[in-house]
Amino acid sequence: MKLSEKACKIIAKLISVLGIGLSIFVGGYIFLIRPIYTIFVGFTNDTLTSKDLLISIVLIFLAATVSGGIWIVFDMIAGIFRDMHGKED
Numbered sequence: 001m002k003l004s005e006k007a008c009k010i011i012a013k014l015i016s017v018l019g020i021g022l023s024i025f026v027g028g029y030i031f032l033i034r035p036i037y038t039i040f041v042g043f044t045n046d047t048l049t050s051k052d053l054l055i056s057i058v059l060i061f062l063a064a065t066v067s068g069g070i071w072i073v074f075d076m077i078a079g080i081f082r083d084m085h086g087k088e089d
Contacts, residue, residue, distance in 0.1 A: 005085045012081035019074020027067020035059040 003011070035056035042048030 003084070008081045008084045012078040015074055015078040015081065019071050019078070022074065023067040023071040026070055027063050031059045031063035031066050 038052060039048065039056050042052055
């Protein structure tokens with residue numbers, strides 16, 4: 001079953017938007033905001049351990065890498081749908 005050109009473009013846009021949203025959620029919230037909040041709460045309550053601090057710092061440093069990796073995978077999948085009608089035999 002062949003998809004129409006318009007359907008492929010819509011699917012590509014949806015995959016791109018899903019990738020952007022997922023990369024912002026995972027990289028921005030889970031790997032950046034939540035560890036910063038964990039450090040803040042632990043510091044203000046005097047319950048911050050060196051293990052929590054180390055894990056949070058590693059997550060903060062990995063935030064951009066994970067976010068970019070998620071985005072690029074979804075963009076590559078969307079590219080398959082974008083280019084589907086450009087390479088007709």
